[in-house]
Amino acid sequence: MSRIHRAQEVSQVATIRDVARAAGVSIATVSRVFNGSSRVSEGAYQRVRSAATQLDYCPNETARSLTTSRTSTLGVVLPDLYGEFFSEVIRGIDHAARQEHYRILVSSSHADTDALVSIARSLRGRVDGLIAMAPDEGTAAAIGQMTDNFPVVLMSPRFNVQTCDSISIANFEGACAMIEHLLSIGHQTIAMIKGPPGNIDAEERLRGYRTALRDAGKETSPALEFQGDFTESSGYQCCGAILRCQPRPTAVFAANDYMAVGLICAIGDTGLRVPQDIAVTGFDDIALAQYMNPPLTTVRVDAYELGERAVRKWICSAQEGGPVDGHETLPATLVVRNSCGTREPVAADLRPRQRRRGSGT
Amino acid sequence: MSRIHRAQEVSQVATIRDVARAAGVSIATVSRVFNGSSRVSEGAYQRVRSAATQLDYCPNETARSLTTSRTSTLGVVLPDLYGEFFSEVIRGIDHAARQEHYRILVSSSHADTDALVSIARSLRGRVDGLIAMAPDEGTAAAIGQMTDNFPVVLMSPRFNVQTCDSISIANFEGACAMIEHLLSIGHQTIAMIKGPPGNIDAEERLRGYRTALRDAGKETSPALEFQGDFTESSGYQCCGAILRCQPRPTAVFAANDYMAVGLICAIGDTGLRVPQDIAVTGFDDIALAQYMNPPLTTVRVDAYELGERAVRKWICSAQEGGPVDGHETLPATLVVRNSCGTREPVAADLRPRQRRRGSGT
C-alpha cells in the first residue's frame, strides 16, 4: 500500500504505527508510553516521546474508545438552553466534568418526550452516560428506563423510579418559605402566577404555595392562580387580570423570576408602585434580580451547583455500575429584598454575590 | 468464545453481527440497510429491520467513526460559559448543528492560550472540526494554525490570518453609533468603562469610542477611560472615580451591559439619578436591559445568530475543505431606551422582543 510512502504526501495525521517506526519500536511500546502503563525502558521512552512530538502525534480517541469501550464523554440532555438557569447548569456540569477528565456532549431543545428519548438513544455509544433534565414526568420515566449498563442521572424532582439516581431543587420547600414570609410580614391576599402546565418544577412550586397557605389557615382559590409559562411576557400579560381581582392581592408570587420581572414592568406601566401598592416575588434568583428596581425578593437556586453535583453523582453511579443513593435535593433559600415590602438596602448583596465574568463579547 | 452463548447473559449491547445472525444475512447486508446504500432485497430488508428492533440494535457510533473517519460532531471551544452572551451563542450553535445533523462537544473555561490550544488539540479525532471563540489575539492565532485538514471557524474580530474563516460582531461600528447618539442628544463629556485588557471585543469597542469622539472634533483623554473587566462589580466600583472626575461626565458608556448595570446600581446608592444627573449606556442588550429602571440604552448584539451563522460557515468550510469567504461581521444595532436621557416609554419594546422561555426550573 501507499501507506509506507505517504511521508509528506497530504499531511495525514500520524498514527501509532508512524511513531513506532520512527522510534524503532513496536506499536505496543508506543501505546505503553502514552498510557503510562507497565514499565518502559528509559531509552525507548525518550525515543517514543521525541518521535511523537516530531510527528505531532496525538492518539486517536475514536480508536481508543473502540477498544476500551470508554468514551470519556458525558452526554448532557436538556429541554432547552434558553436563559440563565440552563446556562448555569451547563457551566457547573462543564466545570465538574473537566475536573473528572470528561468532555461533555450537549444536546437540547427537545420539545417532546419522543424527541428527547431518541436523542438519548442516539448518544449511546458516543457517551459513557447521561445527565438529563426532564421537564415532565413522562420524559423522566422514559429516560429512567434507558439505564442499561448506562449510568444516568436525572435532574428532575419527584422521580421515584429506582432505575437511576436523580437530583433536584427544593422547589416545594422554597415556595413554602416564600409564602410563609409574605404572610409573616402581613400580606393577606397572595396571588400566584403559575408556570407551564406539566412542568414538574412549576407544579412543585404551586404545591408549595397552596400548602403554605392552607397551613396558615388561609384558603386557596383558583381565582388567585394565574397561568403563566415562565416567560417575561406571560408575567407582563397577567398584570391586568391580577389587578382586576377582587379583593386585589397585596402580593403576587411568580413561579420564576422572569415572570416577576414582566409583572413588575407591567405594574409600573399602570402607575402603581412595587412594593407600596402591591408586592411581587419570584423564584430562581437570576442575576438581574438584585439589580432591579425594586430589587426582587426571590428564592435562590444554585443552578451551577446543581450541575456540578449531578456530575459528581454520575461519577459515583458510573463507578458503582448502578444507582447509588437515589434522590438528592438541593436546598432553595429565601432571599428577601425590597420587592415584597421590607426595607433592605437596595444593593445590600451586590458584593457578597460575586459574579465571575459578565460577558465575553 | 462465550460471545455465542451470551444470549441474555449480561444484557450486552447487540452488535451488527448479532443482527446479521438473527436475520440470517451477512453483516454487510445489515450495514447496507442501516446506511441506505446500495440495493437490498425487500425480504432481507424486512428481516434485518425486525431483527434490529428485536435486539434493540443501535449502530455503534464509535466504530462507525473509526472506519469513516467522520464523527458527526462539532467541537465548541469557549473561554467561559458565564452569562447570557455565551448561553445564547451555544443555543444558536446547538440549534444550527442539530439541523445539520451534528452533535456538539462543548468545552469552556480556558483561561490562557495554552489551555485552550491543548483542549483544541485533544479534540482532534473526536470532532470533525471546531468553532472556537478566542478572547485574545494570541489564542486566535494559535487556533488558526490548527486548521490542518480540520475545519475551524473562529468567533473573533480582527483576525486576518488566512488559514481559517472567522466571524464576529461589529463592535467598532456599534460603539461608534452609541457615541454618535450620545453626542447628538447633547452630551459633552462622555466617559467609558473599558473591558478587560487584551480582550479583542473590548478593544474594538474602545476604539469605536475614541474614533467617534475624534470624528466629532472632541478630544479623548485617559482621564475619562476607566478600567473594568466585564463584571457587574467592576462597573459598580468605577462609580466613585467617575463621579469625582472634573468636569463630571454627563454620560458613561460601559463596554458591556453588566458593567452598566453595576454602575447604575452604584449611582443609585449615591442618591444621583439616571439619566437626569448622569446618563449610562451599555453594550450587548442582555435580557435585563429592557427591564431595568431606567431601561438601558445599549447596542444589540445577536449572540444566537452569531452561533447559528458560525455553524453555517463551518459547514461550508468543511465541505470545501478549507476557508471559504474569510471574515464575516454581524451588525450591531443601537437600541435607545431611557438610560441615556431620551424619553422612550419604559416598556416600549417588551412585546416585540419576544423571549422564548424564561427558565426551566
Added chain:
DNA sequence: TTGTATGCGTTATCAG
C-alpha cells in the same frame, strides 16, 4: 443482490 475479507487506530493478551 449478497457475502467475504480487509482495514480503521488502539488496547491488551501473551509469549519471548
Added chain:
DNA sequence: CTGATAACGCATACAA
C-alpha cells in the same frame, strides 16, 4: 522490558 497479534464494531471494495 518488548514485540507479535488478536480483538473492538463497522464500512466497503471486491468477488460471487
